[in-house]
Amino acid sequence: MYTILVSSLNENMNLAESIQTHLNDLNEKSQIINLVEINLPLYDSRKETIDGIPKQILELMKILEESKAYIIVSPEYNYSIPPVLTNVIAWISRASDDFRKVFSLKYIQLATHSGANGYNVVNAMRSQLTNLGAICMPREILSTYSNKMKEESILKVLKIFIEITKK
Numbered sequence: 001m002y003t004i005l006v007s008s009l010n011e012n013m014n015l016a017e018s019i020q021t022h023l024n025d026l027n028e029k030s031q032i033i034n035l036v037e038i039n040l041p042l043y044d045s046r047k048e049t050i051d052g053i054p055k056q057i058l059e060l061m062k063i064l065e066e067s068k069a070y071i072i073v074s075p076e077y078n079y080s081i082p083p084v085l086t087n088v089i090a091w092i093s094r095a096s097d098d099f100r101k102v103f104s105l106k107y108i109q110l111a112t113h114s115g116a117n118g119y120n121v122v123n124a125m126r127s128q129l130t131n132l133g134a135i136c137m138p139r140e141i142l143s144t145y146s147n148k149m150k151e152e153s154i155l156k157v158l159k160i161f162i163e164i165t166k167k
Helices: 011-025 045-051 055-066 083-095 119-131 151-165
Strands: 002-006 030-034 069-073 107-114 141-144
Touching: 002 011, 011 030, 011 069, 011 107, 011 141, 011 151, 030 055, 055 083, 069 151, 107 119, 107 151, 141 151
Parallel strands: 002 030, 002 069, 069 107, 107 141
Antiparallel strands: none
């Protein structure tokens, strides 16, 4: 099972749905998780002490542990990672002494539909996720308003991703 994490609505959700369609066409199971709809509180240590780890994070971690690999579809916010994705990673990092198990040696395909060129967000995600132990694919799926992603390009990237994750 491939888990597609989407950290915004609109164009990035459309991109995630396109990715999922291609995975289905390749006979690969996938699920989309919209991180916005999880509706997590903003992480802070006081909130963690008072309320504990949100059940949504524990449920998400279970899904991620069982996933073969992830595809993260995220817009670029102010030349970096959007707050909702940063917040999810912050909560995950506090949920367990062994939180890295959801990242360590997991293959991750990065994707974005961005108002800018998208390189800043994929580079920021790659830096953070590789430091958490993940293996980010060298090629990403990039789409902008002026440079729409071609379906054949998505398919080509996904075929390579699937081949690598099956080794």
